Amino acid sequence: MSDIFHRFGLDQLGKILFRLGLAVPGLILACLLVGLVAARAEDKPADATCHGKNLVDALRADGKLAGVEAKAKAVPNGAGKLFRIEKDGLPPSYIFGTMHLTDPRVLTLSGPAETAFDKAKTLVIETTDVLDQKKAMAALLLHPEILNLPDGKTLSDYLDAKEKAAVEAALKKRGIPFSTIQTLQPWFTSASFMLPACETERKQSGEPVLDVELAKRAKAAGKPVEGLETAEEQLSALAGIPLKTQADSLVATLQVENRMPDILETMISLYLKGDIAMIMPAIEAAVPNGGLIVGTTEGDAAFEERVVTDRNVRMAERLQPILSKGGAFVAVGALHLPGEKGVVALLRKDGWTVTRAD
Template sequence: MKIKFSLSILIVFILLIGCNSSKSVATSNKSSKLENSLLWKISGNGIEKPSYLYGTIHLTCDYTYTDKLRKAFDETERLVLEIDMTNPKLQADMMKLIFMEKGKTIQGMMNEDDYKTLSDFFKEQVGVDLKMFNTMKPFAITATLTSKMAVCDNGTAYETEFMKIAKEQNEAVIGLETIEDQMNVFDQIPYDEQLKSLVEMANTGMDESRKSFEKMTKYYNAEDLEGLLNVMTEQGLEADFQESLVDQRNRNWIPLIEKIAKEAPAFIGVGALHLPGEQGVINLLRKQGYTVEPVY
C-alpha cells in the first residue's frame, strides 16, 4: 500500500478518532448529510431502552457537561469507550507495545541534520531530550507533541471527563477494542513516513499545527460532523488509509454495540470522526435497522 501521509492527518486522527490510492475519503465516505449534533439516540430493532452515541475529541479547552449530556448519562447504565480505560493493566500493556523491534532506534532511522532539527524542536516544545524516546515508535513522539497543541493550561479529553461521571454513578466501563488493537493501527503507517512528517512539523513550527487544531476545534464545537470530515479530506487522507484506520474499526464495533445496547442502555463515546460517512457508525447502525437520531 502506497501512502500519502501528512502529520496533520495523524494529529486529527489522534484527536478525533483516542496515510496513494486514486480514491479519497471524500468518495469513500459519501452519504446523506448529517445534522449538526455530537449526541445521537439509538433506538428500535429490539432495543428496550434507548442508548446514546457521542462523538468525542481527545483534547479540548472547551469541555462542558451540557444538559443533554447529563440527561443521556442519567438514562443509561454503562459507559462504552474505544478502550476500557479502567483496565489496571492498560498502562503496562501500552508500554509493552510502544517500543520498536530490538535494535531499531529513532536516531538510526534519520540523517544527522533531520535528527538535530527534530531533537531541537522536541526539546523546545516538551522540555525533554529526544534521546528518551530513541527506542520508542515515532507515534510516541507525535502523541507527546499533540498534547502541547492546546492553547489553554487545563486541556482535557471527553473520555477522561466521562470516566469521572461513570465513577460517580458507579457504572461499568466497556471497551470496544484493546490497546493492542489501537497500537496496531498506527503500526500500519511506515515509521520513516512518520518521521519525515515530524521533521516537516519541526521546520514549519508548532503554530501551523495549532492552526489546524483551532480549525478542527471550531467545527467540533459547532457539532458539525460533516465539517470535521471535510477537514480530513482537505488533509489528503487516502482511501486505503481511511479503510484501515477508521472504516474497518467501525464495522468491527457494530456487532458489539448491538449486543451492548440490547443488554442494557449504554452511553457510547467514540472519536467524532467515527460517526459520519457511509462507513460511519451512524450509517452502519441505520443499515442494521436501528433508528439513530440527533439530540439537540
Template sequence: MALLLTLSSTAGAGQLPVYRVLSEGGTPSYLVGTMHSEDPRVLARLAHLTPLIEKVDTVVIEMVPDAVALLAVAAATLLPVDQNLRGVVGEAGYWALRDAAEERGIPEAVLNRLKPWAAAVTLGMPPAKTGRFLDMEIYLAAQQRGRPVVGLETPAEQLALFDDMPTALALALLDDTVKNAAQQPKQLEELTEAYLQGDPDLLYRTARAQYAKMPPALVQWYTGQVIEQRNARMLERLAPRLAAEAVLVAVGAMHLGGDTGLVAGLEQLGYRVEPWSEMSVR
C-alpha cells in the same frame, strides 16, 4: 495529523454531536461523538450528557481509562532500552525535534526515549494541563452514577495502530508534525469549532480538508487503519450490546460521520438514528 487523533451559530453556542438510537420496541440508546480535549468549551458539554447517563444501563467508550490501561499506554510509547530517538531519526532530524520539544517544555531526556510515533503524537497535541478531557469526564460521571463502563477496544488494540506502523511511515508522521507545528493552533481551533457545531459530517469534512494535505501514505494509513478499520470493529462489538440493553456510546466524533461511520453502520443494521438535543427529552 496528530491533531486528528483528538477526535474528533458560534462555537460557544454549539451542541455536542449526539444521536438517539432507536429499535422497534426497544429502549432508546445514545451515540455521542467526543473530542480528546481539555478545552473548557468542550468540557462544558458534559452537562448535556449527565441526564443521558442516568437514563441508560451501561456506558460504552473506546477504551476504559483505568490505571492499568494508562500504564500500558505510557510504557508502549518508549523505545527499547538499547535504542533512542536520536539514533532512529539521525542527527539532522533530531536537532529539529529537540528544538520543537524545547518550545513545548518537553525535556530532551524524555524526548529521546520516545518511539517516533509517540514523539509525533506528543509534539502534535496541545500540552496537557489537567489531564481532564471529555472522554475521561464521561467515564468518571458514569462511575459516580453507578453505571458500568465497558470499552469497545483494549489498550493493546489501540496501541497496535501505532506499533505496527512501518518505521518509514512513523518517521514520515513525525516529520509532518514538526514541519506543520506553526499551523497546529489554527488547525486545532478549526477542529474544535467544527466539533462544537454538533455536526459530525462537518467535522469529518473539516478534518479531511486538513489531512488531504499530508503525504498520501499517511492519508491512507489514517483513513484505513485509524478510522475505517476501527469503525468496523466498534460496530461489530456494539451491535450485541445495543440489542441487549440501553447504552450511551461515547467515541471520537470522527467515527460517527461518513459512509463508513457508526451512524451509517447502525442504520444499515436496521436502527433508526436521529439527532438528539435537550429539546428531544421525553
C-alpha cells in the same frame, strides 16, 4: 509514573499523532499524554491560556472555504454529535461523539446529550483501561513492538538527509538528543508535540477528558461502565500505521508546531457546531502539510483503514450485545461517527434505526 518512564528508557526523551483526540490518538493515548508530556516538562510552567485562532476565517478570506464545505457535505452522517439508536421493543440508546481534550467547552454536554446520558442505564466508552493508568501503561511494557521500531531499524532509515536535519534541529531546540528517539516509532515522538501548552497544562493539573468525566459520573450514579477496546488494541492501531507515513507526519508536525494552537481551536470550533466532517479538510486546506499531519493525503489508505475503519468495525460489532439491552449511552471519538464506514452507517447496516438527535 516517572518509574515507568525510566523502565521504558525514556527519561531523556521526556516526552498521535494527528487527529487531536477525535479518533486518534484515541482515548488511551490522550490520557497517556499526561505522563508523556509531564516527563519532558521544562523548568518554566506551561501557559495555561489558549491563544489559537479559528482557521475557518482565513479559509473564507482565501476563497478555500467553499471547497472544504463541499468535501464535508459529501460525507454521510458528517454533521451532528448525538445520534439515537433504536429497534422495536427496546429502550433507545444514544451514541455521542467526543473530543479527548480537557477544554471546558468540550466538557459540557449539550442539553439533549445531557438528557440522554442521565436516562441511560449503561455508559459505554472506547476503553475502560483509561480509568486505570497502570493498566494502560502495561500495554506498552508488555508489547514493546508497539513502541519500538523493528530490530536493526532507526528513524534515519525513514528520513532523507534534509528531513533528518530538520528533525534533529527541532529536537535540539527542546534539549532532546536525536539518539534518544531514533529507535522509537515516530508516532510516539509526534504525540508529545501535538498538544499546545494550554492543553498540556490542564492535563498535568488533573483535568479529565470528557470520556473519563462521564465514566466518573456514571459510577457515582451506580451505572455500569463498559469499554469497546483494550489499550493494546488502540495503541497497536497507531503502531500499525506504515512507518514511512509516521515519519512523514513527524516531519510535518515539527514544521508547524507553532500552528498547533490554531489547529486545536479550529477543531474545537467546528466540533462544537457539529460540523464533524469539516474538521479534517479544514486542517488540510489551512495548514502547510496539514494533510500529512491528519492522515488525509493521497496514499494514506492504510492509515485510514488501521486507525479509523478497522476500529469502527470493531466498535460496531462489540456494541451489538450492549445495544440489544437498550438504554446505553455510547461515547466515542467524534471522527468514528461519519462516513460510509463510520459507526453510524455500520449500525444501520446491522438493522438499527439511527437518527440524528441533536
